Amino acid sequence: MGQLIAVEGLDGAGKNTLVTGLVDRWRQDGLRVWTLTFPRYGESVTADLAAEALHGQHGDLSDSVYAMALMFALDRAGAAAEIRGAVADHDIVVLDRYVASNAAYNAARLGQGADGEMVSWVRDIEFRRFGLPVPDHHVLLGVAPQVAMDRAAHRESIDSSRRRDLYERNTDLQLRVDAVYRELAEANWMSPWQSTADEDVAELAVRLLDE
Numbered sequence: 001m002g003q004l005i006a007v008e009g010l011d012g013a014g015k016n017t018l019v020t021g022l023v024d025r026w027r028q029d030g031l032r033v034w035t036l037t038f039p040r041y042g043e044s045v046t047a048d049l050a051a052e053a054l055h056g057q058h059g060d061l062s063d064s065v066y067a068m069a070l071m072f073a074l075d076r077a078g079a080a081a082e083i084r085g086a087v088a089d090h091d092i093v094v095l096d097r098y099v100a101s102n103a104a105y106n107a108a109r110l111g112q113g114a115d116g117e118m119v120s121w122v123r124d125i126e127f128r129r130f131g132l133p134v135p136d137h138h139v140l141l142g143v144a145p146q147v148a149m150d151r152a153a154h155r156e157s158i159d160s161s162r163r164r165d166l167y168e169r170n171t172d173l174q175l176r177v178d179a180v181y182r183e184l185a186e187a188n189w190m191s192p193w194q195s196t197a198d199e200d201v202a203e204l205a206v207r208l209l210d211e
């Protein structure tokens with residue numbers, strides 16, 4: 001039975017880069033590592049619809065906070081069995097975004113904190129109703145919001161396929177998401193949270209397994 005680790009953070013924080021580094025490191029050490037990124041674009045129709053909505057399609061879909069949260073949650077529900085199987089067959093399963101993304105972004109959209117109604121609703125829908133496995137650890141890649149936003153803007157400028165969506169272009173939202181993430185980490189929501197920013201990947205890889 002492996003450890004399930006969810007990596008969280010703002011758009012452009014460097015999650016993908018960090019997950020790739022951690023996976024390489026752990027594999028070099030001979031560990032059996034499996035990874036999955038949410039949203040599962042190209043594999044999940046609800047993930048694709050949600051992304052399209054954040055790029056201005058599908059009428060007023062993106063106006064509804066609960067509808068958007070449900071789209072992302074349904075994407076994860078479709079992967080629940082695969083994640084459980086991966087945990088059974090590997091030493092470490094790393095998820096690039098997971099349930100806490102839904103908690104943080106949608107609480108932030110509603111101006112709520114980590115103790116608000118949205119975070120409870122996400123917990124109830126995803127972990128209780130959909131039966132998604134609870135992570136053993138969360139990692140918050142808590143770089144300064146301005147750094148993450150600058151990286152997302154830079155990525156857009158060099159790669160037209162990474163055009164920023166409604167959330168990424170909303171500075172106030174990103175600042176509120178950052179605040180909710182920090183509250184979730186402080187409260188060790190659902191499992192222990194480790195925070196990191198500019199830490200060396202090799203050091204973090206060791207620290208996560210020691211905790």
Ligand SMILES: Nc1ncnc2c1ncn2[C@@H]1O[C@H](COP(=O)(O)OP(=O)(O)O)[C@@H](O)[C@H]1O
Binds near residue numbers: 009010011015018
């Ligand atoms: N530690 C870092 N220092 C500088 N740039 C970084 C760092 N980590 C990631 N980046 C760059 O920032 C951008 C966003 O990184 P990415 O890993 O795609 O973030 P996320 O998955 O959180 O959106 C990419 O262009 C990436 O090359």
Ligand SMILES: Cc1cn([C@H]2C[C@H](O)[C@@H](COP(=O)(O)OP(=O)(O)O)O2)c(=O)[nH]c1=O
Binds near residue numbers: 011051
């Ligand atoms: C996975 C997930 C993402 N989101 C948000 C975070 C991002 O702003 C947005 C898109 O996800 P993101 O990981 O940023 O995908 P990409 O940048 O490759 O399009 O959706 C949620 O609101 N809930 C979720 O459950």
